[in-house]
Amino acid sequence: MVITEPEVTIQLKIPASLKRKIQQIALDRDETIKTFILKSIKKNGVAIPESLTVDRRKKRLKDV
Numbered sequence: 001m002v003i004t005e006p007e008v009t010i011q012l013k014i015p016a017s018l019k020r021k022i023q024q025i026a027l028d029r030d031e032t033i034k035t036f037i038l039k040s041i042k043k044n045g046v047a048i049p050e051s052l053t054v055d056r057r058k059k060r061l062k063d064v
Contacts, residue, residue: 031055 026036035055042048 022033022036026033029036031039032055035053038048038053042053
């Protein structure tokens with residue numbers, strides 16, 4: 001399923017230590033913070049299409 005609606009930005013304030021932890025986990029998994037967060041939300045029962053949890057950086061690199 002491809003999402004055709006526009007993407008929007010959300011912001012939240014979290015402790016710096018939590019941000020660093022999220023960044024490190026995402027780095028260890030070789031994925032973006034966005035991908036990590038979307039996968040985490042999906043694991044908590046929110047319906048998120050697979051197309052949104054795929055790291056688009058890797059697709060672009062393959063296209064080059």
